[in-house]
Amino acid sequence: MSHAGGQAAPAMPGRAVMLRTIGEPAGLAVLLAAVLALPFFAGAYGSRVGGTILMYIALAQSWNLIGGYVGLMSLAHSAFFGLGAMGATILLLNGAPVLLAAAGGILLASVLALLIGAPTLRLQGHYFVIATLIVSEALLNGARNLNILGFHGAISQNIGAFTGLQDLSAVEYNRLFYYIMAGLAGLAMLLVTLVERSRWGLALKAIRDAEGAASAIGIPVAGVKLAIFVLSAAIAAAVGITSSIWLGTFDTTSAFDLAVTFQVIVMVFLGGRGTVWGPVIGVFLVFTLNEFIGVEFAEISTIISGVIVVAIVLLQPDGLIEVMRRGPAALSPRVVIGNFRRYKVD
Amino acid sequence: MAAELEVRNLTKRFGGLVAVNDVTASISRGEIVGLIGPNGAGKTTFVNLLTGTLKCSGGEIVYRDRRITELEPHQRCRLGLARTFQVPQPFIGLTVEENVMASALFGSGGARRSMPQARARAREVLEWVGLGAAAANPARTLTTAGLKRLELARCLASDPSLVFLDEPLSGLNQAEVKESLSLIRSIRDRGMTIIFIEHIMQAVMAISDRVIVLANGTKLAEGTPQEIVRNADVQKAYLGDVGGAVERYARLRKGREAAGGR
Structure with a gap:
Protein backbone atom coordinates (compact mmCIF):
# COMPACT_ATOMS: atom_id res chain seq x y z
CA MET A 1 0.00 0.00 0.00
CA SER A 2 1.37 3.42 -0.87
CA HIS A 3 1.65 6.17 1.69
CA ALA A 4 -1.69 7.59 0.56
CA GLY A 5 -3.43 4.46 1.80
CA GLY A 6 -1.37 4.61 4.98
CA GLN A 7 -2.74 8.07 5.60
CA ALA A 8 -6.28 6.86 5.37
CA ALA A 9 -5.64 4.10 7.88
CA PRO A 10 -5.70 6.09 11.15
CA ALA A 11 -9.24 7.20 10.39
CA MET A 12 -10.28 3.54 10.46
CA PRO A 13 -8.60 1.60 13.29
CA GLY A 14 -7.91 -2.12 12.95
CA ARG A 15 -10.69 -3.08 15.31
CA ALA A 16 -13.24 -1.27 13.19
CA VAL A 17 -11.95 -3.01 10.06
CA MET A 18 -12.35 -6.36 11.80
CA LEU A 19 -15.83 -5.43 12.94
CA ARG A 20 -16.66 -4.51 9.36
CA THR A 21 -15.36 -7.69 7.77
CA ILE A 22 -16.96 -10.01 10.32
CA GLY A 23 -19.80 -7.80 11.49
CA GLU A 24 -21.17 -6.77 8.13
CA PRO A 25 -22.11 -10.17 6.67
CA ALA A 26 -23.25 -11.41 10.08
CA GLY A 27 -25.41 -8.31 10.61
CA LEU A 28 -26.87 -8.65 7.14
CA ALA A 29 -27.70 -12.32 7.73
CA VAL A 30 -29.51 -11.50 10.99
CA LEU A 31 -31.39 -8.65 9.31
CA LEU A 32 -32.41 -10.84 6.40
CA ALA A 33 -33.58 -13.62 8.72
CA ALA A 34 -35.61 -11.10 10.74
CA VAL A 35 -37.24 -9.68 7.61
CA LEU A 36 -38.13 -13.15 6.33
CA ALA A 37 -39.42 -14.42 9.69
CA LEU A 38 -41.51 -11.39 10.64
CA PRO A 39 -44.84 -12.39 8.98
CA PHE A 40 -44.89 -15.63 10.98
CA ASP A 257 -50.44 11.11 -5.79
CA LEU A 258 -47.48 13.52 -5.73
CA ALA A 259 -47.41 13.21 -1.95
CA VAL A 260 -45.78 9.80 -2.40
CA THR A 261 -42.93 11.41 -4.32
CA PHE A 262 -42.41 14.06 -1.65
CA GLN A 263 -42.56 11.55 1.17
CA VAL A 264 -39.95 9.39 -0.55
CA ILE A 265 -37.67 12.39 -1.19
CA VAL A 266 -37.92 13.41 2.48
CA MET A 267 -36.99 9.86 3.51
CA VAL A 268 -33.93 9.79 1.25
CA PHE A 269 -32.74 13.24 2.34
CA LEU A 270 -33.23 12.54 6.06
CA GLY A 271 -31.38 9.25 5.95
CA GLY A 272 -28.64 10.20 3.54
CA ARG A 273 -28.91 10.49 -0.23
CA GLY A 274 -26.40 8.73 -2.44
CA THR A 275 -25.71 6.03 0.15
CA VAL A 276 -26.81 2.39 0.46
CA TRP A 277 -28.25 2.51 3.99
CA GLY A 278 -29.27 6.16 4.29
CA PRO A 279 -32.68 5.74 2.62
CA VAL A 280 -33.46 2.73 4.85
CA ILE A 281 -32.72 4.82 7.94
CA GLY A 282 -34.88 7.59 6.48
CA VAL A 283 -37.84 5.27 5.95
CA PHE A 284 -37.71 4.02 9.54
CA LEU A 285 -37.30 7.55 10.87
CA VAL A 286 -40.35 8.83 9.01
CA PHE A 287 -42.46 5.84 10.06
CA THR A 288 -41.38 6.25 13.68
CA LEU A 289 -42.10 9.98 13.62
CA ASN A 290 -45.52 9.41 12.06
CA GLU A 291 -46.41 6.75 14.62
CA PHE A 292 -45.22 8.70 17.63
CA ILE A 293 -46.16 12.27 16.71
CA GLY A 294 -49.29 11.25 14.86
CA VAL A 295 -50.59 9.55 17.99
CA GLU A 296 -49.30 11.80 20.77
CA PHE A 297 -49.74 15.20 19.10
CA ALA A 298 -52.34 14.48 16.46
CA GLU A 299 -53.49 18.08 15.93
CA ILE A 300 -50.08 19.59 15.34
CA SER A 301 -48.30 16.51 14.01
CA THR A 302 -47.47 17.94 10.57
CA ILE A 303 -46.00 21.08 12.15
CA ILE A 304 -43.78 19.05 14.44
CA SER A 305 -42.60 16.65 11.75
CA GLY A 306 -42.01 19.63 9.44
CA VAL A 307 -39.77 21.28 12.03
CA ILE A 308 -37.85 18.04 12.56
CA VAL A 309 -37.34 17.55 8.84
CA VAL A 310 -36.09 21.13 8.36
CA ALA A 311 -33.78 20.83 11.36
CA ILE A 312 -32.20 17.61 10.12
CA VAL A 313 -31.78 18.87 6.56
CA LEU A 314 -30.15 22.09 7.83
CA LEU A 315 -27.93 20.58 10.51
CA GLN A 316 -27.11 17.17 8.98
CA PRO A 317 -27.32 17.81 5.22
CA ASP A 318 -25.68 14.45 4.47
CA GLY A 319 -28.41 12.70 6.42
CA LEU A 320 -28.56 10.77 9.66
CA ILE A 321 -26.23 8.15 8.22
CA GLU A 322 -23.43 10.61 8.98
CA VAL A 323 -24.29 10.35 12.68
CA MET A 324 -24.15 6.55 12.44
CA ARG A 325 -20.87 6.60 10.53
CA ARG A 326 -19.01 9.14 12.58
CA GLY A 327 -20.73 8.69 15.93
CA PRO A 328 -21.10 11.56 18.41
CA ALA A 329 -18.44 13.57 16.50
CA ALA A 330 -21.08 14.32 13.86
CA LEU A 331 -23.23 15.97 16.54
CA SER A 332 -20.54 18.25 17.98
CA PRO A 333 -21.48 21.94 17.82
CA ARG A 334 -18.50 22.69 15.57
CA VAL A 335 -19.57 20.14 12.96
CA VAL A 336 -23.25 21.07 13.17
CA ILE A 337 -22.54 24.79 12.79
CA GLY A 338 -20.17 23.99 9.94
CA ASN A 339 -22.97 22.01 8.26
CA PHE A 340 -25.37 24.89 8.67
CA ARG A 341 -22.85 27.31 7.15
CA ARG A 342 -22.68 25.18 4.02
CA TYR A 343 -26.00 26.75 3.09
CA LYS A 344 -24.54 30.25 3.14
CA VAL A 345 -24.81 31.85 -0.27
CA ASP A 346 -21.60 33.56 -1.22
CA MET B 1 5.75 14.13 -38.85
CA ALA B 2 2.28 12.58 -38.97
CA ALA B 3 -0.64 14.90 -38.32
CA GLU B 4 -2.30 14.26 -34.97
CA LEU B 5 -5.11 16.71 -35.55
CA GLU B 6 -6.36 18.50 -38.66
CA VAL B 7 -8.77 21.39 -38.28
CA ARG B 8 -10.39 22.63 -41.47
CA ASN B 9 -12.42 25.84 -41.77
CA LEU B 10 -13.79 25.46 -38.25
CA THR B 11 -16.55 27.96 -37.47
CA LYS B 12 -18.78 28.55 -34.46
CA ARG B 13 -21.63 31.04 -34.39
CA PHE B 14 -23.60 32.06 -31.32
CA GLY B 15 -26.57 33.80 -32.88
CA GLY B 16 -25.08 36.75 -34.76
CA LEU B 17 -21.67 36.43 -33.14
CA VAL B 18 -18.97 34.44 -34.88
CA ALA B 19 -16.79 33.23 -32.00
CA VAL B 20 -14.56 31.04 -34.13
CA ASN B 21 -14.30 32.01 -37.77
CA ASP B 22 -12.97 29.71 -40.48
CA VAL B 23 -9.93 28.47 -38.56
CA THR B 24 -7.67 25.96 -40.27
CA ALA B 25 -4.73 24.39 -38.45
CA SER B 26 -2.67 21.24 -38.33
CA ILE B 27 -1.08 19.78 -35.20
CA SER B 28 1.77 17.29 -35.52
CA ARG B 29 2.28 14.31 -33.26
CA GLY B 30 4.40 15.09 -30.20
CA GLU B 31 4.15 18.89 -30.52
CA ILE B 32 3.48 21.39 -27.76
CA VAL B 33 1.30 24.07 -29.33
CA GLY B 34 0.54 27.28 -27.46
CA LEU B 35 -2.83 28.87 -28.20
CA ILE B 36 -2.80 32.56 -27.38
CA GLY B 37 -4.85 35.64 -28.11
CA PRO B 38 -6.47 38.62 -26.41
CA ASN B 39 -9.43 38.06 -24.07
CA GLY B 40 -12.48 37.01 -26.01
CA ALA B 41 -10.42 35.83 -28.98
CA GLY B 42 -12.24 32.49 -29.04
CA LYS B 43 -9.52 30.28 -27.53
CA THR B 44 -11.70 28.37 -25.08
CA THR B 45 -14.50 28.14 -27.65
CA PHE B 46 -11.96 26.69 -30.10
CA VAL B 47 -10.89 24.05 -27.56
CA ASN B 48 -14.54 23.35 -26.69
CA LEU B 49 -15.18 22.64 -30.37
CA LEU B 50 -12.21 20.30 -30.61
CA THR B 51 -13.19 18.33 -27.49
CA GLY B 52 -16.86 18.25 -28.44
CA THR B 53 -18.17 20.32 -25.53
CA LEU B 54 -19.62 22.57 -28.23
CA LYS B 55 -20.89 21.53 -31.64
CA CYS B 56 -19.37 23.47 -34.52
CA SER B 57 -21.47 25.45 -37.00
CA GLY B 58 -19.18 24.59 -39.89
CA GLY B 59 -15.92 22.96 -40.81
CA GLU B 60 -14.28 19.69 -40.04
CA ILE B 61 -12.08 18.10 -37.37
CA VAL B 62 -9.94 15.09 -38.25
CA TYR B 63 -8.08 13.20 -35.55
CA ARG B 64 -5.57 10.62 -36.79
CA ASP B 65 -7.28 10.36 -40.18
CA ARG B 66 -10.67 9.95 -38.57
CA ARG B 67 -13.43 12.54 -38.87
CA ILE B 68 -14.61 13.35 -35.34
CA THR B 69 -16.65 16.49 -36.07
CA GLU B 70 -19.96 14.93 -35.05
CA LEU B 71 -18.75 12.86 -32.07
CA GLU B 72 -19.85 13.48 -28.48
CA PRO B 73 -17.22 14.56 -25.91
CA HIS B 74 -17.11 11.12 -24.27
CA GLN B 75 -16.56 9.43 -27.63
CA ARG B 76 -13.67 11.77 -28.41
CA CYS B 77 -12.20 11.05 -24.99
CA ARG B 78 -12.32 7.33 -25.68
CA LEU B 79 -10.43 7.91 -28.92
CA GLY B 80 -7.66 9.63 -26.97
CA LEU B 81 -8.55 13.32 -26.61
CA ALA B 82 -8.53 14.72 -23.06
CA ARG B 83 -8.78 18.15 -21.54
CA THR B 84 -8.56 20.25 -18.43
CA PHE B 85 -10.96 23.06 -17.62
CA GLN B 86 -9.98 26.68 -17.05
CA VAL B 87 -12.13 26.78 -13.93
CA PRO B 88 -11.46 23.44 -12.19
CA GLN B 89 -14.48 21.15 -12.20
CA PRO B 90 -13.70 18.56 -9.53
CA PHE B 91 -16.21 15.88 -8.54
CA ILE B 92 -16.53 17.39 -5.08
CA GLY B 93 -18.38 14.48 -3.53
CA LEU B 94 -15.52 12.10 -4.32
CA THR B 95 -12.01 11.73 -2.95
CA VAL B 96 -9.02 12.93 -4.96
CA GLU B 97 -8.22 9.34 -5.87
CA GLU B 98 -11.80 8.54 -6.93
CA ASN B 99 -11.81 11.62 -9.19
CA VAL B 100 -8.84 10.21 -11.06
CA MET B 101 -10.11 6.61 -10.91
CA ALA B 102 -13.29 7.61 -12.73
CA SER B 103 -11.16 8.86 -15.58
CA ALA B 104 -8.97 5.73 -15.56
CA LEU B 105 -12.18 3.65 -15.82
CA PHE B 106 -14.00 5.54 -18.56
CA GLY B 107 -11.23 7.16 -20.61
CA SER B 108 -9.52 5.66 -23.63
CA GLY B 109 -7.80 3.03 -21.49
CA GLY B 110 -10.84 2.38 -19.34
CA ALA B 111 -12.33 -0.67 -21.00
CA ARG B 112 -9.28 -2.73 -20.14
CA ARG B 113 -9.22 -1.89 -16.42
CA SER B 114 -10.80 -3.45 -13.36
CA MET B 115 -11.50 -1.32 -10.29
CA PRO B 116 -8.19 -2.27 -8.56
CA GLN B 117 -6.27 -1.61 -11.76
CA ALA B 118 -7.93 1.78 -12.09
CA ARG B 119 -7.03 2.54 -8.48
CA ALA B 120 -3.40 1.64 -9.18
CA ARG B 121 -3.43 3.81 -12.28
CA ALA B 122 -4.92 6.70 -10.29
CA ARG B 123 -2.20 6.38 -7.64
CA GLU B 124 0.47 6.36 -10.32
CA VAL B 125 -0.87 9.51 -12.01
CA LEU B 126 -1.38 11.29 -8.67
CA GLU B 127 2.25 10.60 -7.77
CA TRP B 128 3.24 11.97 -11.16
CA VAL B 129 1.44 15.30 -10.66
CA GLY B 130 2.50 15.52 -7.03
CA LEU B 131 -0.86 14.82 -5.37
CA GLY B 132 0.01 11.37 -4.04
CA ALA B 133 -0.21 12.45 -0.42
CA ALA B 134 -3.71 13.87 -0.88
CA ALA B 135 -5.18 10.77 -2.59
CA ALA B 136 -7.55 9.85 0.24
CA ASN B 137 -8.71 13.42 0.93
CA PRO B 138 -12.07 14.72 -0.26
CA ALA B 139 -11.59 16.73 -3.46
CA ARG B 140 -13.37 19.69 -1.89
CA THR B 141 -10.47 20.20 0.54
CA LEU B 142 -7.90 20.96 -2.20
CA THR B 143 -6.36 24.43 -2.69
CA THR B 144 -6.45 26.20 -6.07
CA ALA B 145 -3.04 24.76 -6.96
CA GLY B 146 -4.21 21.33 -5.84
CA LEU B 147 -7.36 21.59 -7.98
CA LYS B 148 -5.25 22.53 -11.00
CA ARG B 149 -3.15 19.41 -10.44
CA LEU B 150 -6.27 17.32 -10.02
CA GLU B 151 -7.56 18.63 -13.37
CA LEU B 152 -4.28 17.51 -14.91
CA ALA B 153 -4.28 14.13 -13.17
CA ARG B 154 -7.87 13.41 -14.19
CA CYS B 155 -7.08 14.36 -17.77
CA LEU B 156 -3.95 12.17 -17.90
CA ALA B 157 -5.53 9.12 -16.27
CA SER B 158 -7.77 8.69 -19.32
CA ASP B 159 -4.63 7.65 -21.29
CA PRO B 160 -4.92 10.36 -23.93
CA SER B 161 -2.66 10.90 -26.88
CA LEU B 162 -3.80 14.50 -27.43
CA VAL B 163 -4.17 16.78 -24.41
CA PHE B 164 -5.87 20.17 -24.24
CA LEU B 165 -4.89 22.34 -21.29
CA ASP B 166 -7.06 25.41 -20.75
CA GLU B 167 -4.97 27.92 -18.78
CA PRO B 168 -3.19 25.36 -16.61
CA LEU B 169 -1.09 28.08 -14.95
CA SER B 170 -3.74 30.66 -14.06
CA GLY B 171 -4.04 31.29 -10.34
CA LEU B 172 -0.66 29.73 -9.57
CA ASN B 173 2.29 31.45 -7.89
CA GLN B 174 5.79 31.62 -9.38
CA ALA B 175 7.06 28.42 -7.82
CA GLU B 176 3.92 26.53 -8.80
CA VAL B 177 4.15 27.83 -12.37
CA LYS B 178 7.68 26.49 -12.62
CA GLU B 179 6.66 23.07 -11.32
CA SER B 180 3.70 22.94 -13.66
CA LEU B 181 5.85 23.80 -16.65
CA SER B 182 8.18 20.88 -15.99
CA LEU B 183 5.09 18.73 -15.49
CA ILE B 184 3.77 19.78 -18.91
CA ARG B 185 7.15 18.93 -20.45
CA SER B 186 7.03 15.51 -18.78
CA ILE B 187 3.61 14.93 -20.40
CA ARG B 188 5.17 15.49 -23.80
CA ASP B 189 8.15 13.30 -22.89
CA ARG B 190 5.67 10.45 -22.47
CA GLY B 191 4.67 10.87 -26.10
CA MET B 192 1.54 12.99 -25.84
CA THR B 193 0.68 15.94 -28.03
CA ILE B 194 -0.28 19.10 -26.15
CA ILE B 195 -2.38 22.10 -27.09
CA PHE B 196 -2.52 24.65 -24.32
CA ILE B 197 -4.15 28.02 -23.79
CA GLU B 198 -2.15 30.40 -21.66
CA HIS B 199 -1.86 34.08 -20.84
CA ILE B 200 1.54 33.99 -19.16
CA MET B 201 3.66 34.77 -22.23
CA GLN B 202 7.00 33.77 -20.73
CA ALA B 203 5.56 30.32 -20.10
CA VAL B 204 4.15 30.06 -23.62
CA MET B 205 7.47 31.13 -25.12
CA ALA B 206 9.43 28.78 -22.90
CA ILE B 207 7.72 25.50 -23.73
CA SER B 208 5.85 25.86 -27.02
CA ASP B 209 7.24 24.36 -30.19
CA ARG B 210 4.72 26.38 -32.11
CA VAL B 211 2.24 29.11 -31.29
CA ILE B 212 -1.16 29.80 -32.83
CA VAL B 213 -2.62 33.26 -32.29
CA LEU B 214 -6.37 33.79 -32.35
CA ALA B 215 -7.98 37.23 -32.44
CA ASN B 216 -11.69 37.91 -32.91
CA GLY B 217 -12.22 34.27 -33.69
CA THR B 218 -9.84 34.13 -36.65
CA LYS B 219 -6.33 32.75 -36.86
CA LEU B 220 -4.12 35.80 -36.85
CA ALA B 221 -0.71 34.16 -36.97
CA GLU B 222 1.09 30.87 -36.54
CA GLY B 223 4.79 30.09 -36.07
CA THR B 224 7.63 29.51 -33.66
CA PRO B 225 7.59 31.56 -30.46
CA GLN B 226 10.38 33.76 -31.88
CA GLU B 227 8.40 34.47 -35.04
CA ILE B 228 5.28 35.28 -33.06
CA VAL B 229 6.85 37.89 -30.75
CA ARG B 230 8.20 39.70 -33.80
CA ASN B 231 4.89 39.56 -35.70
CA ALA B 232 3.45 43.04 -36.22
CA ASP B 233 -0.18 41.84 -36.43
CA VAL B 234 0.15 40.06 -33.12
CA GLN B 235 1.63 43.12 -31.45
CA LYS B 236 -1.23 45.20 -32.79
CA ALA B 237 -3.81 42.68 -31.60
CA TYR B 238 -2.41 42.77 -28.09
CA LEU B 239 -1.29 46.38 -27.74
CA GLY B 240 -2.32 48.58 -30.63
CA ASP B 241 -5.71 49.93 -31.60
CA VAL B 242 -6.81 49.87 -27.99
CA GLY B 243 -10.07 51.78 -28.49
CA GLY B 244 -11.25 49.40 -31.16
CA ALA B 245 -10.36 46.40 -29.06
CA VAL B 246 -12.42 47.61 -26.13
CA GLU B 247 -15.39 48.21 -28.35
CA ARG B 248 -15.01 44.80 -29.98
CA TYR B 249 -14.72 43.16 -26.61
CA ALA B 250 -17.91 44.81 -25.39
CA ARG B 251 -19.71 43.61 -28.49
CA LEU B 252 -18.35 40.14 -28.02
CA ARG B 253 -19.47 39.98 -24.42
CA LYS B 254 -22.93 41.13 -25.31
CA GLY B 255 -23.22 38.54 -28.05
CA ARG B 256 -22.06 35.82 -25.72
CA GLU B 257 -24.52 36.74 -23.02
CA ALA B 258 -27.26 36.65 -25.61
CA ALA B 259 -26.07 33.20 -26.61
CA GLY B 260 -26.41 31.82 -23.12
CA GLY B 261 -23.44 33.15 -21.15
CA ARG B 262 -20.78 30.90 -22.61
Missing part, protein backbone atom coordinates in the same frame (compact mmCIF):
# COMPACT_ATOMS: atom_id res chain seq x y z
CA PHE A 41 -44.84 -13.75 14.28
CA ALA A 42 -46.65 -10.54 13.45
CA GLY A 43 -49.93 -11.77 11.94
CA ALA A 44 -51.94 -10.04 9.22
CA TYR A 45 -51.63 -6.53 10.66
CA GLY A 46 -47.87 -6.90 11.20
CA SER A 47 -47.47 -8.07 7.62
CA ARG A 48 -49.40 -5.04 6.40
CA VAL A 49 -47.23 -2.58 8.33
CA GLY A 50 -44.02 -4.44 7.55
CA GLY A 51 -44.95 -4.70 3.88
CA THR A 52 -45.68 -0.97 3.74
CA ILE A 53 -42.27 -0.19 5.27
CA LEU A 54 -40.61 -2.48 2.71
CA MET A 55 -42.60 -0.79 -0.03
CA TYR A 56 -41.19 2.59 1.01
CA ILE A 57 -37.67 1.16 1.18
CA ALA A 58 -38.03 0.00 -2.43
CA LEU A 59 -39.43 3.38 -3.48
CA ALA A 60 -36.78 5.32 -1.55
CA GLN A 61 -33.96 3.25 -3.03
CA SER A 62 -35.28 3.57 -6.56
CA TRP A 63 -35.51 7.35 -6.14
CA ASN A 64 -32.08 7.32 -4.50
CA LEU A 65 -30.60 5.99 -7.74
CA ILE A 66 -31.71 8.99 -9.77
CA GLY A 67 -32.06 11.62 -7.01
CA GLY A 68 -29.27 10.62 -4.66
CA TYR A 69 -26.57 9.26 -6.93
CA VAL A 70 -27.14 11.31 -10.09
CA GLY A 71 -28.51 14.29 -8.12
CA LEU A 72 -31.55 14.74 -10.38
CA MET A 73 -34.53 15.89 -8.31
CA SER A 74 -37.13 13.95 -10.26
CA LEU A 75 -40.70 14.67 -9.13
CA ALA A 76 -42.10 12.11 -11.56
CA HIS A 77 -41.64 9.12 -9.26
CA SER A 78 -45.29 8.85 -8.26
CA ALA A 79 -46.27 9.17 -11.92
CA PHE A 80 -44.33 5.97 -12.71
CA PHE A 81 -45.80 4.33 -9.62
CA GLY A 82 -49.24 5.22 -11.00
CA LEU A 83 -48.48 4.36 -14.61
CA GLY A 84 -47.35 0.88 -13.65
CA ALA A 85 -50.45 0.32 -11.56
CA MET A 86 -52.71 1.68 -14.29
CA GLY A 87 -51.13 -0.48 -16.99
CA ALA A 88 -51.51 -3.59 -14.86
CA THR A 89 -55.10 -2.65 -14.02
CA ILE A 90 -56.06 -2.29 -17.69
CA LEU A 91 -54.54 -5.69 -18.48
CA LEU A 92 -56.20 -7.34 -15.46
CA LEU A 93 -59.59 -5.93 -16.43
CA ASN A 94 -59.12 -7.54 -19.83
CA GLY A 95 -58.40 -10.97 -18.45
CA ALA A 96 -54.60 -11.06 -18.42
CA PRO A 97 -53.00 -13.25 -15.76
CA VAL A 98 -51.46 -11.35 -12.83
CA LEU A 99 -47.81 -11.79 -13.80
CA LEU A 100 -48.42 -10.76 -17.40
CA ALA A 101 -50.38 -7.72 -16.21
CA ALA A 102 -47.52 -6.78 -13.90
CA ALA A 103 -44.97 -7.14 -16.70
CA GLY A 104 -47.18 -5.00 -18.94
CA GLY A 105 -47.44 -2.30 -16.29
CA ILE A 106 -43.67 -2.20 -15.83
CA LEU A 107 -43.21 -2.07 -19.61
CA LEU A 108 -45.68 0.82 -19.94
CA ALA A 109 -43.93 2.85 -17.24
CA SER A 110 -40.48 2.09 -18.67
CA VAL A 111 -41.42 3.11 -22.19
CA LEU A 112 -42.95 6.34 -20.90
CA ALA A 113 -39.88 6.97 -18.75
CA LEU A 114 -37.79 6.60 -21.90
CA LEU A 115 -40.02 9.03 -23.83
CA ILE A 116 -40.15 11.52 -20.95
CA GLY A 117 -36.50 11.18 -19.96
CA ALA A 118 -35.03 11.68 -23.43
CA PRO A 119 -36.07 15.34 -23.66
CA THR A 120 -36.28 16.34 -19.97
CA LEU A 121 -32.90 14.92 -18.92
CA ARG A 122 -31.27 17.47 -21.21
CA LEU A 123 -32.58 20.20 -18.91
CA GLN A 124 -30.38 21.54 -16.15
CA GLY A 125 -31.13 22.06 -12.46
CA HIS A 126 -34.49 23.61 -11.67
CA TYR A 127 -35.76 23.25 -15.23
CA PHE A 128 -35.59 19.48 -14.91
CA VAL A 129 -37.44 19.58 -11.57
CA ILE A 130 -40.23 21.73 -13.02
CA ALA A 131 -40.46 19.56 -16.13
CA THR A 132 -40.90 16.38 -14.08
CA LEU A 133 -43.52 18.14 -11.93
CA ILE A 134 -45.47 19.15 -15.04
CA VAL A 135 -45.13 15.64 -16.48
CA SER A 136 -46.55 14.03 -13.36
CA GLU A 137 -49.48 16.46 -13.23
CA ALA A 138 -50.15 15.90 -16.93
CA LEU A 139 -50.05 12.13 -16.54
CA LEU A 140 -52.43 12.29 -13.57
CA ASN A 141 -54.91 14.34 -15.56
CA GLY A 142 -54.48 12.17 -18.62
CA ALA A 143 -55.10 9.03 -16.58
CA ARG A 144 -58.17 10.55 -14.95
CA ASN A 145 -59.72 11.18 -18.35
CA LEU A 146 -58.74 7.87 -19.86
CA ASN A 147 -61.55 5.56 -20.95
CA ILE A 148 -60.24 2.55 -22.82
CA LEU A 149 -60.71 -1.21 -22.78
CA GLY A 150 -63.14 -1.07 -19.91
CA PHE A 151 -60.89 1.14 -17.81
CA HIS A 152 -62.40 4.34 -16.44
CA GLY A 153 -59.83 6.72 -14.93
CA ALA A 154 -62.41 8.86 -13.17
CA ILE A 155 -63.64 6.11 -10.85
CA SER A 156 -62.03 3.54 -8.57
CA GLN A 157 -61.58 0.23 -10.34
CA ASN A 158 -62.03 -2.99 -8.44
CA ILE A 159 -59.27 -5.37 -9.46
CA GLY A 160 -59.34 -7.76 -6.51
CA ALA A 161 -61.71 -10.08 -8.36
CA PHE A 162 -59.36 -10.43 -11.35
CA THR A 163 -56.18 -11.53 -9.60
CA GLY A 164 -57.26 -15.01 -8.56
CA LEU A 165 -56.01 -14.35 -5.04
CA GLN A 166 -59.40 -13.81 -3.39
CA ASP A 167 -59.47 -17.30 -1.89
CA LEU A 168 -56.46 -16.67 0.35
CA SER A 169 -57.03 -15.99 4.04
CA ALA A 170 -56.19 -12.50 5.35
CA VAL A 171 -52.99 -13.79 6.95
CA GLU A 172 -51.85 -15.63 3.82
CA TYR A 173 -52.83 -12.73 1.57
CA ASN A 174 -50.90 -10.12 3.53
CA ARG A 175 -47.96 -12.48 3.97
CA LEU A 176 -47.77 -12.98 0.19
CA PHE A 177 -47.63 -9.26 -0.49
CA TYR A 178 -45.21 -8.73 2.37
CA TYR A 179 -42.80 -11.10 0.63
CA ILE A 180 -43.31 -9.49 -2.77
CA MET A 181 -42.51 -6.09 -1.25
CA ALA A 182 -39.52 -7.63 0.55
CA GLY A 183 -38.31 -8.97 -2.80
CA LEU A 184 -38.68 -5.55 -4.44
CA ALA A 185 -36.93 -3.82 -1.53
CA GLY A 186 -34.16 -6.43 -1.67
CA LEU A 187 -33.82 -5.99 -5.42
CA ALA A 188 -33.58 -2.20 -5.05
CA MET A 189 -31.03 -2.56 -2.24
CA LEU A 190 -29.02 -4.98 -4.35
CA LEU A 191 -29.04 -2.63 -7.33
CA VAL A 192 -27.87 0.30 -5.21
CA THR A 193 -25.13 -1.86 -3.65
CA LEU A 194 -23.95 -3.03 -7.06
CA VAL A 195 -23.92 0.54 -8.34
CA GLU A 196 -22.04 1.71 -5.26
CA ARG A 197 -19.33 -0.91 -5.65
CA SER A 198 -18.86 -0.72 -9.42
CA ARG A 199 -17.49 1.81 -11.84
CA TRP A 200 -21.03 3.01 -12.42
CA GLY A 201 -21.24 4.41 -8.91
CA LEU A 202 -18.30 6.66 -9.69
CA ALA A 203 -19.88 7.56 -13.03
CA LEU A 204 -23.20 8.58 -11.42
CA LYS A 205 -21.52 10.67 -8.73
CA ALA A 206 -19.24 12.27 -11.33
CA ILE A 207 -22.29 13.28 -13.38
CA ARG A 208 -23.92 14.63 -10.21
CA ASP A 209 -20.89 16.77 -9.32
CA ALA A 210 -19.75 18.06 -12.72
CA GLU A 211 -21.55 16.92 -15.84
CA GLY A 212 -19.19 18.58 -18.30
CA ALA A 213 -16.11 17.08 -16.68
CA ALA A 214 -17.80 13.67 -16.51
CA SER A 215 -18.41 13.68 -20.22
CA ALA A 216 -14.85 14.92 -20.86
CA ILE A 217 -13.36 11.85 -19.13
CA GLY A 218 -15.36 9.46 -21.29
CA ILE A 219 -18.60 8.92 -19.35
CA PRO A 220 -21.59 8.71 -21.73
CA VAL A 221 -23.59 11.17 -19.63
CA ALA A 222 -26.85 11.27 -21.59
CA GLY A 223 -27.06 7.49 -21.90
CA VAL A 224 -26.24 6.83 -18.24
CA LYS A 225 -28.80 9.37 -17.04
CA LEU A 226 -31.51 7.90 -19.25
CA ALA A 227 -30.70 4.32 -18.21
CA ILE A 228 -30.88 5.18 -14.50
CA PHE A 229 -34.08 7.20 -15.00
CA VAL A 230 -35.78 4.25 -16.71
CA LEU A 231 -34.47 1.74 -14.16
CA SER A 232 -35.70 3.93 -11.32
CA ALA A 233 -39.11 4.28 -13.00
CA ALA A 234 -39.37 0.52 -13.60
CA ILE A 235 -38.88 -0.21 -9.88
CA ALA A 236 -41.39 2.48 -8.92
CA ALA A 237 -43.85 0.89 -11.37
CA ALA A 238 -43.32 -2.60 -9.93
CA VAL A 239 -43.99 -1.23 -6.44
CA GLY A 240 -47.08 0.63 -7.67
CA ILE A 241 -48.45 -2.52 -9.30
CA THR A 242 -47.89 -4.60 -6.16
CA SER A 243 -49.44 -1.90 -4.01
CA SER A 244 -52.63 -1.55 -6.06
CA ILE A 245 -53.13 -5.32 -6.43
CA TRP A 246 -52.61 -5.69 -2.67
CA LEU A 247 -55.18 -2.97 -2.07
CA GLY A 248 -57.58 -4.65 -4.51
CA THR A 249 -58.58 -1.38 -6.14
CA PHE A 250 -57.01 1.10 -8.52
CA ASP A 251 -57.78 4.75 -7.80
CA THR A 252 -56.13 7.18 -10.22
CA THR A 253 -55.82 10.10 -7.80
CA SER A 254 -54.13 8.11 -5.07
CA ALA A 255 -51.97 6.04 -7.45
CA PHE A 256 -50.55 9.18 -9.08
